[in-house]
Amino acid sequence: MASTELIDNTILKSQILSKDPVFWQNLAERTRQTSDFSEVSVLSTFRRKALSKGFLPAQEARTKIKLAVIGGCTFHPLSDLILHFLFVNGYDCELWMGDYDNYIWEVMDHSSGLYSFNPDFVLLIPPVWRYRYSGKLTDPQSLVEEEISRNCKDILDLCNRINTGCGAEVILCNFILPCYHDPGSIRTRTLASEWNSLKSLNMQIGLQAPNYVSICDLEFLAARTGGLRARDDRGWFETKQPFSTDFAVHAANEIMHTIQAAKAPAKKVLVIDLDETLWGGIIGDDGLNGIEIGSSSPRGECFKEFQRIIKNLQERGILLAVCSKNELENALAPFEKHPEMHLRRDDFVSFQANWNPKADNMAQIAAELNLSMDSFVFVDDNPAEIEMVRQFAPAVSGICLGADPSFFIRLLKDSRFFEPRNITEEDLVRSQQYKNDEKRMGLLTSSTDINTYLESLQMVAYANDFHPIDVPRLAQLINKSNQFNLTTHRRTESEVTELIGSDQVALSFRLTDRFGDLGIISIVIAKVVEEILEIDTWLMSCRVLKRQMEHVVLNELMTRAAQLNCRKVKGVYIPTSKNQMVKDFYTNMGFAVTSSETDQTEYELITSKFEPFSTKISVIRGSNDKS
Amino acid sequence: MTKAEVLAKLQDVFDSTFVETVIVTEELSANDVEEWDSLSHITLIVSVEKSFGIRFGLGEVESTRNVGELADLIVKKVGAA
Structure with a gap:
């Protein structure tokens, strides 16, 4: 064991010296295979050695993110582990760390470094001592419940302030339960025991947290890896370490996973x-x-x-x-x-x-x-x-x-491929929708004329300005759609929320037909710049291809352009490895090319010259306003 | 384990903890190494504990003034283990 490790490390070292690109692959592989703190530390040192020599991994498919870490503990070495895991998974992370136990002020004061850093994600690690139940084991349950609710509210309030203050998504660590025998079996018989009260607090936080909060479930993680091994009292008293070093590896991995889940699509x-x-x-x-x-x-x-x-x-x-x-x-x-x-x-x-x-x-x-x-x-x-x-x-x-x-x-x-971030109602019925697609395919093969087929579907499209209730689904579409997506601009739920009521045009389209509700299947986001409506995002679920839905969307968009006194509408196609399908989309929709580069092509359409498409879809506008 | 053996093994630990090259001597202390701050100190000490199979008590490491004294402490701990 020891000798192979030594050889591997020797090889990694020589790969750094010769700047062999395979180093980065080996580093990622070694990192994935270990959960040992010292081992990850060594690998992290290798990473920093390589970077200090100006030796970088291939830059394509790397994502930049900004992470702020705040809470009631010291953040090193946890922060370095997080950086390392993010790095080997393709994320270049800029890090800002708050001061020890200064998080409440950092969140409350809008002139604090937290907000000037303008993070994409804020990791919040509340210290257990501030939120454990302070009363007696024999206190009446209602009294304990009251304090738990107050603590839950305090914590979620901080998350809310973070999100409204800088738009960041919050990764909130919940509490590791104390694995001491004391107070014995009464532990489970009163809500006032530390074990039960923290468990209840964790549960309330989880059930009440809004969608911009992801819970880093330390209670679960400690149960999985061993509660006694999760904390290290010496580490706490000497340097205010929140976790044992080995548990810090698990926590860092989990935090990386949470960020990845927010940024990358899940499997379907x-x-x-x-x-x-x-x-x-x-x-x-x-x-x-x-x-x-x-x-x-x-x-x-x-x-x-x-x-x-x-x-x-x-x-x-x-x-x-x-x-x-x-x-x-x-x-x-x-x-x-x-x-x-x-x-x-x-x-x-x-x-x-x-x-x-x-x-x-x-x-x-x-x-x-x-x-x-x-x-x-x-x-x-x-x-x-x-x-x-x-x-x-x-x-x-x-x-x-x-x-x-x-x-x-x-x-x-344990494959972690199918973890839903937020369960939207549409997730639950999607499978049914695809079954209906199978039926639709059957219908298509049996009817010869495409127009007759489309008409027979009795399609109704609901065009709406972005609405708060749809935010999880909108963000999901924006972050999952790859093929029918002209620009592949991603947005977090917070960024989607910001569009609501803004001066930008942000439209969602729901489609129903006689087989069922297909849910929100298309999104277009555009803004007015000097009498020109510039399309930032146009995407559509591929399940509704060839249904004239894109025509409905353009009709709506051009109506908006006219209402906003825009002379023309501009679109851009940014090619990726997955969106070849829409390479000629704007041309097919009647746009003219205005500039063409390898990394993007720009188009425009004169508002006054636009003839609305006729479709087999009836359109209902503003249905959300009534809900 | 002799002090010389401990120092030799410490060199390996230092090599895998710090990006810069640090030569382990008895007189070496955190002041001599730019990277050796309170943060990398934690990583260093955990690595020392792992590679010698020992665990320092509360405040023990803090009371050592240089690598020589740390090595003495390790010799004592390894002997006791």
């Missing part, structure tokens, strides 16, 4: 193998009665439980697809006929059972769902299949389940 589709993944055995060889599924054997129970977990994901809005080397008829049989199966054919939005390479099937699923493959996670028991997909469809993330089905659930649940 789980693509699943069948034989030895959803049941034991080979359906083609063993037949319906031969496969292991259900309570007849321990292995069968594992597979059944694994199916239940997958079903839960589906109920949370994750789309399921099958990708299996099988005869279709064999593959379908368990879903249709086996009584022990949790999953049924209807749970899947795409079902690929054939003998094609799995990477090809992934592409087929992507085409059917109109989603790009980087939103896919593929699970298979067979490492060779995982490797094959990794090579030929590298955008897909793989989870190799291996041979022992008792590990499957943990592998899936």
